[in-house]
Amino acid sequence: MKKKYLKLIIFLMFLQMFFCCGCSQQSQLHEKFMVRAMTIDLGASEGNCITDRGVGEDNCITVIAQGNDFKNPLGKEEPSVRNVEVSGESLSLALDKLNKITGLKPLYSQNLIIIVGEEAAKRGTEKFMDFFLRYYENRLSTKLRVAKGKASEIFEAKNNGKPIKASTIRSLAEDKTDSDVLKFESDIKSGICDPVTMTLEKNEKGEVICENLAVFSKDSLVCFLNKEETMGSQILSGISKLGAIDITEDKKNFSCNIDKVKTKITPFLNNGNIEFNIETKTSVNILETEEILSSMDDIDKNLKSNINRKITEICKKAIEKTLSLQCDIFKFGKIFRNKYPKYFKNIESSWKDHLKTLKYDLKSETEISVVGMG
Amino acid sequence: MIKKSVISMKQLVCMLLISRIVVCMTFGSRLINGNDIWDCIISCLVSFLITFLMVVPVCVLCKTGSQCDISDISEQLLGGTGKIVTLIYAIYFILVCAHTLAVFKIFIENVMNPPVSFLLLSTAMIFFSCYGAAKGLEGLARTSAIILFFILCALAFLGFSSFKAVDFTNFKPFFYNNGTKTVVDGINFLISRSSCIPAAAMLLSKARGNLKSGILVWNTSFYALMASSIFLVVGTLGDFSPTRFFPVYSMTSIAKIGSLENLDALYLGLWTAGIFMKISLFMNLSSECIRKTFGRKNKKIIIFLVGAALIFTNKFIKISNVSSGIFSTNFLLMFTIFTAIIIPILLIIVKRSQKINFYGFNN
Structure with missing residues (x-):
């Protein structure tokens, strides 16, 4: 009989642990900046990149992260998107500013696509790919594309009169070449073959098209087909x-x-x-x-x-x-x-x-x- | 009087197979000195045959259903000295638990990086494993059958969904990079993680059923799973796999079927269940050995003491320790060979010599 009571007390103690838990310190979904797409360019506008190591603003990495804006009422329609520009000496330093600018904690696990600018791709992707390979929230299946010209211009394009969304950009070349972070890095690591990705560019109408292939030699962009x-x-x-x-x-x-x-x-x-x-x-x-x-x-x-x-x-x-x-x-x-x-x-x-x-x-x-x- | 546990051979196979699958799911080139894991397909074939040979002494010594495990036999044959043998097994089983927890720690810190501390997670894992171990062998055996069913279903699903992403150009010719070195390293790794054989020395006597078919199913299923996971990892990740700590996990994170993506959650679930099962089983065995060595009656208290010791040791484990020192492949290999082959063979020799002396004296 005594044993039964002892078990009951232990059980209640555990139950109390769960009921007394607070979650006020945890950030809710709407308090996170859910990154859906990212553009990466080299160079930053004056004053946007603090260069402690003196790399110069031309070598800074500028990222535009597109995230879901949950302030838009859910249920009526999809949440609208918000583009945030950040710069830094490295990708991690740049992304570190996302939190300071938006006041929201960035979440990368839902990132659908990484768009690399032409210049950044020509100088070599190794400079910033490590973040996508090792940061635990990133997924190896995230698609990788190269933009002709500046990657940031892709987000300026309109789709049905609204800013183009990550899911739309991703679906542009889904069936064609499934180049993602994993395949790209696997080809580089092999040392024998070279990676390719689809390109994104804006046409005269300001629409984003995905028709050509970008060819790399190791991690550097060589040409467009x-x-x-x-x-x-x-x-x-x-x-x-x-x-x-x-x-x-x-x-x-x-x-x-x-x-x-x-x-x-x-x-x-x-x-x-x-x-x-x-x-x-x-x-x-x-x-x-x-x-x-x-x-x-x-x-x-x-x-x-x-x-x-x-x-x-x-x-x-x-x-x-x-x-x-x-x-x-x-x-x-x-x-x-x-x-x-x-x-x-x-x-x-x-x-x-x-x-x-x-x-x-x-x-x-x-x-x-x-x-x-x- | 202590109640004697009885389990069926199928349940025993389930428990031992889960313990081995946990190893299979954490396999990667970093554990075999950074070599290419593709050559380990051959290591699997060789280890498969070696394992059959390794099991023989234990099977000869510990008859199924005899209720006399290796600790009882050593005590019968060697008297008080036999308790040292039992203690060696206890230390080995605790070492296996500590190593499994160390791998769990690396996985949590390296791959998941959760907001809660690892100490809390590992304490919870050890606490639940203690509970599982305290429930006894029959309870563990029944649970393992259920867990294995889900693990196999999930593995089949993961294998099927990642097969589409296999690139056949990723399969290098065998012995291409390091000759036979990778194969040897692979064999060392696989044999050093054969903690199931010393566990079988404690468990066979409690099992009822066909031993030969049980061993055949256990060994064949594990190495088939191992070989297929190497095939899928190399085929899908290619030259990227040597850069990952847990390539099987990376493979599951890119697997997709239809609209189902990010199947790594499935991996996490089944791997954690496997870890729980393995730690529970080895905690149960270690506490059984400690109880027999020191003649204590209350096994449950010993289980929780072992759990407390594991929590304490786990605090000091770092990523660099997981493949060095007492967790190095060489040390684990030596210890496994000692407990799986040398001790049983020595006991068989002692048993035979005692029989000869007995009959010789009578004549």
Whole structure:
């Protein structure tokens, strides 16, 4: 009987501990600055960057953090967004000011996208990436994009007359290249291949578009691929749903959609020369023609070879451009290493030098389908 | 009179498997001298075979259902000296608890960085583990079956959801970076964390059922899980994995299926449950050994004393300590081999020699 009472007393003591707990010191959700997107640029406006270490305002990092503004009544519509600009000698020093400016505690776990300005990307991402890799609130799946020009300009764009939101920017290139913090850093750490990310830019109408690919050498931005080269590189990377492409045959225009892509890259050694066989198999859907199709027979056989030629052409453009810059974005090095490990070990340190003279044979096969004739 | 515990072989397998899975989930290249973990697939295969050999002396010595565990046998064979053997096991089990808590501490400090102090969290964990250990072996066995079910479901889900992100170019040829060194380091690591074998020396006698199939299921399931987690970690994280303390956790944080993202919460839940199970089991075993050594009757008080000792030692553990000193792979390997192989073999020899002497004297 006594034991029972003792157990009851212990239980009540624990219960009391929970009931007497206060949470007044804890910050509520509306008291946090929930960062949803971040732009990173190099350089700060005068007086905005206190340079204790004397790095100079040109080398300061300026961040615009877009967060949810919970002052907007919840329930009626989504909370509106608020952009806060901070500068510092390092990313952490800059972000440290978020709290001082907003009076809210920043929360990074909901960050959807990091947009790096062109200049900052050219000078190397290692300067600020460590924060995203090691700070416990950050997620490795956060998307990474490079802005043409200043990254801060992206937040100046409007979407339906309102400031563009992080979720909108992120969804612009979701299906195309899934470049996130993890993939980007994994490619840099490999030391063999180079990372890529999609670019963001503002068009004449002030809208944000995401069409091109930014190519890096290690952590530094080297070049931007144009729309066709981007599509070629995505086909080579096995990415489908790239959007419509135009094919001209007998002065007639066809618009196609690449539904499925399968790319096989096979390395081989030919008299000590490193060569690659690249085979792409694509499934193309004819979206639109200038003449109304009545049956599958209407599709000229030449169309197939034209599409093959077009795909081969854009893929070659992408390969030539990146190889000329000694960037291995198609993981040739890793593929070669996995097949010829002993040979690769000897040339691993000079792999980038081999890229310029790399030989390859590119073949494309296409299957054409026409939907909507049922 | 102390009530003798009886558990089924399936329950024993569940308990031992959870204890091993906890190791599998904290595995990373930092624990094998910064080597590439991909070669550890071969270490898994070799360790799988070694573990079968390691279990033999314990299985020969401690018959299932005999109610005579290794401490009882050593006392029967060696008399008062046998208590030293029991004490060695007690120290080993406490060391395993302390090491598990140290890993838990690193994880909390390095990955979660919660607003509450680690001391509070570890005290709570130890307190609940003490409660679990005090409930006895049957209670632990029943709980472990439930926890293992959830752990396996969650692991299958995590594996399935991260498989999509596997990049096959990340798989280097075996022995590419360090030759056979990584494989050897991997084997050392896996064997040094085989604390389940000394635990089996205490538990086998309390279990009923088919021992051979139990050992086969336990060992095969663990190494299959280990190999598949290495495959997924290397495939998804690639060259980024050596930079992480807990690559399996990093893998779960990028896994997604449909609209479900950030599955690391699932990892946290099941790993904490596994830690609780392992600490409870080893606290129970250590208190059993201490009770037998010092002839105390009240096991529950000993459990809470062990808990208090763990809280005290945990305060002094730093990140740098977790793979050095008494927690270094070499020390743990030696201690594990000593308790899992050397002591049981010595006891078998003593047992056989006593039998020979007995029959020789009669003749």
